[in-house]
Amino acid sequence: MLSWFAFVLPLVFFIALWAFKPLxxxxxxxxxxxxxxLSLPSLLLSRxxxxxxxVHAFxxxxxxxxxxxxxxxxxxxxAKALIAGAGSDRWRGVASSAEVAVHHLLPVQRTTEFATFVQCITLAVVLCTLFDTDLDALQYDDLVYVTNVINQRWKDSKIKDAAAMRQDDSLSKITVHIDKWIMDRRQHPNPLNFILPAYETMWRVVAVTVAYIYRHCDNTLHDVAITFASDxxxxxxxxxxDxxxxxxxxxxxxxxLRLHPPTRHIARAPVASGSSWWHTLVGPAVERADIEAxxxxxxxxxxxxxFEPMRFHPTRVPVGGRAELYAFGYGRLRCVAAAWAPMAAAVIAAKVVAQIKDAGCVVTVGDKIGGRSGWDGWTIGKGTE
Ligand code: HEM
Structure with a gap:
């Protein structure tokens, strides 16, 4: 019996190691x-x-x-129709929403946490460009509340079960605000379905972009942003x-997006026709593509x-061709906003940088560039000059 185990256990171990090597x-x-x-229904099920x-969180x-x-x-x-917006004028729409939002929300009187500010701006722009929300309807404190709750519930959903999520009534509280901002229930029966994938990823791309612009040792990136913001x-x-x-x-x-993909891991559950017997036997409930790695x-x-943006210069294509980015996933379920989101994030980030400069505000740079959290030390406030 013992010798049987001595043979089988290492075998199972090696099979598991081979089958579940990190992607x-x-x-x-x-x-x-x-x-x-894999058929589309199976692929969708695995996601x-x-x-x-x-479902429980939002x-x-x-x-x-x-x-x-x-x-x-x-x-x-x-989703494609929402981001297509008003045809060729769509970038003007994003730019003007971003400009007005930053103008409304820039903390000229008090010092504000950088991440909170970027979250509010990004949510405001998502609401205005995708749902035609009137910017005047958006109060800073309400945006702060809603973005905080989204952040918290996202984190909680990873560690709390459905019952614990239901006990916390913050979802119904943010729904009251969202209902005021997006009134057309016929067109948008469940606005969080769209708000979440758009806002939750976009705010972090905007925050990290602005952060690199201020962290850069000289003014190069700042100049690029200011020039882009004007056109x-x-x-x-x-x-x-230059x-x-x-x-x-x-x-x-x-x-x-390469160094800080908002979706660092993309998860799939093994489903029937795609899983082998050892997956069923010893496999994890969920496997993850490690995009960041x-x-x-x-x-x-x-x-x-x-961090070296010049690696994307056409003369710097590595031997063997430029590798593609997986920040938007890959294949049949790839993000529908993959072409729209980088430009939209760039417009919002550039408008933030330009108006911080125009308003004489200053960004205090923290030790580390954060993600969903980890922005300690980063603030925006009125400059001293
Ligand atoms: C920088 C911003 C964004 C990033 C990094 C991002 C990332 C992703 C990723 C990784 C996926 C694939 C998920 C999977 O394979 O399971 C995805 C899918 C999707 N994203 Fe995005 N996303 C962004 C912005 C947006 C925006 C603005 C929208 C607009 C509403 C959006 C709508 C969607 C939709 C509808 C899908 C599902 C596509 C499908 O199932 O065929 N995303 N996104």
Whole structure:
């Protein structure tokens, strides 16, 4: 008996090690996120299961928590329509919402936490551009409350069960505010379905972009942002300035998405036709694609852990071609806003930087660049001059 165990246990151990090796290579991530043999309903199910916590945390009913291809089709079609906005004028719309929002909310009297400020600005812009919310309807304190609750419930959903989430009535409290901001229930029966994927990812890209601009040792990135803020067009977004010596705003945001992908891990539950017998036997309930780790490979050029937007310059393509980014996922469930979000985040970040300068405010830089949390020491306040 003992010798049988001595043989079988190491075997199971090695099979498990082989089967559940971390998904660190881009090729593994592509197969994991877009398995060729899996039907759409199964693929949706494999995403919906790990996302179930979002049903309890936010009452989501979208494709993120459903295996129904009809819901997937309707939801992605609607999301594309929302971000398409007013045709060719859409960037002017984002830019003017960002400008007015920063103007309204910039803390000229008091010192404010940097992350809180960026959260409020980003939520305001998401509401105005995707839902036509009137900026005058948005009170700073209400935005602070709603963004705090979203942040807290997101974190809680990872450690608390459904019953504990239900006991906390903060979801119904933020719904009261959201109902005032988005009144058309026929068009938007559950606005959090769209607010969440848009706001929750975007605010962190905006915050990290602004943070790098202020942390940079000279004014280069600051100058790029100020110039872009005055002319936020797609052509300008892509243009490398100073005869190709200055990064484009696009390169800055891509570098932010590479080093700080808001979705660091993308989870899937093994589902029937995609799982083998050892998955069923000893497999984890959920597997994760480690996007953050893949982005640190030297397929992205030299010194991959350094923030270096110039790596996206067309003359700096690494041998073997430029590796693609996985910040928006991959394959059939890839983000519908992958083309829109980098430019939108750049516009918001640039408007924040430009108006901080115009209003004579100062950003106090913290020790570390944060994520959903970890912004200790970062503040925005009135300058002394
Ligand atoms: C920088 C900002 C954003 C990032 C990093 C991001 C990231 C992602 C990722 C990683 C996925 C794939 C999830 C998976 O495979 O399970 C995804 C899907 C999706 N995202 Fe985004 N997202 C961003 C902004 C947005 C915005 C602004 C919207 C607009 C409403 C949006 C709507 C969606 C939708 C609808 C899907 C599901 C696509 C599908 O199921 O076919 N995202 N996003």
């Amino acid at each position: 660190l290579r881009a090729a593994d991530i592509r197969t994991f996120l877009n398995p060729p043999d 919906a299961q790990p996302n179930e916590r979002l 009452g989501l009913t979208s494709t993120f928590v459903s295996n129904d291809p009809k819901i997937h089709r309707a939801f992605t079609t609607r 936020p067009t797609e052509a300008h977004f892509q243009a490398f300035g 005869n190709g010596l200055q990064p484009s705003m696009q390169a800055i945001v891509l570098e932010v 893949v982005h640190l490979s030297d397929a992205y050029g030299e010194n991959p852990s350094a």
